[in-house]
């Protein structure tokens with residue numbers, strides 16, 4: 001891949017005085033090699049790029065992976081060890097936020113002369129900043145998700161199970177050109193709306209309930225992630241309509257404030273303060289949003305937990321919600337792309353309360 005990504009890994013090698021970086025996290029492997037399969041490893045040295053996989057991906061790796069020496073083996077660990085010995089590495093970085101203790105133990109045991117150095121979240125810092133081409137892929141994923149939302153407005157009826165709605169989401173994502181869902185769809189109706197991550201269940205959707213739909217897809221390796229809450233028939237709870245209004249306004253305030261240079265904590269506070277001031281303090285129990293790209297949850301975390309300036313060319317979600325146990329919940333989520341002085345909103349589905 002001659003798009004500068006590998007050169008940036010080589011800069012990390014120089015900076016940390018490493019002979020090589022051993023990369024095990026599959027989304028990062030796809031980012032660096034173009035390989036879209038589920039099992040592979042790579043090693044980047046100052047001069048060479050090595051790619052390891054097994055027989056299942058023999059043809060696919062040769063088709064997708066350019067600029068790498070490819071080794072295919074029933075047990076890639078054998079080839080990985082061979083490379084590390086032949087190259088006479090003395091310091092090798094590894095992705096400590098992804099490797100298991102067991103994998104690290106095996107490496108250290110079989111290669112006792114090598115010093116293995118923890119390199120947490122360095123590739124993640126690279127993937128956080130998007131090129132125009134990457135943003136256009138996320139935008140395409142968002143367009144597919146928008147089309148699926150339109151379809152759901154035709155499909156969802158009282159009497160349907162949440163799990164049936166979830167199946168429709170997955171079906172239409174693929175039908176409209178996505179690789180797959182970027183995560184299992186969340187479909188939470190009525191009282192289940194109070195579960196922020198209410199996976200679609202066997203519950204039947206009833207007339208008068210609000211339904212929270214949180215879903216996204218992957219297009220050419222890049223994710224979308226959108227939430228809309230809709231009413232199935234006239235809402236039976238006036239309180240839920242009021243909650244919808246509060247969430248919508250808090251979401252719009254945060255979207256309008258989003259721009260390159262704003263701090264994550266400040267942006268979270270803008271939505272949170274509005275929700276608190278309107279009587280729902282403590283009912284918005286998660287962060288405002290998260291980065292989005294080759295993974296559905298990336299850096300930065302846009303919340304009180306993290307306080308960094310959001311750079312330009314970052315895609316992240318803005319998704320405030322209010323959750324009342326026993327009653328229900330509302331969440332509204334858009335994906336935005338930061339620019340100097342502003343942001344582009346990448347999805348286009350309407351946000352006012354839709355009653356179907």
Ligand SMILES: [Mn+2]
Nearest residue numbers: 225317319333
């Ligand atoms: Mn999200």
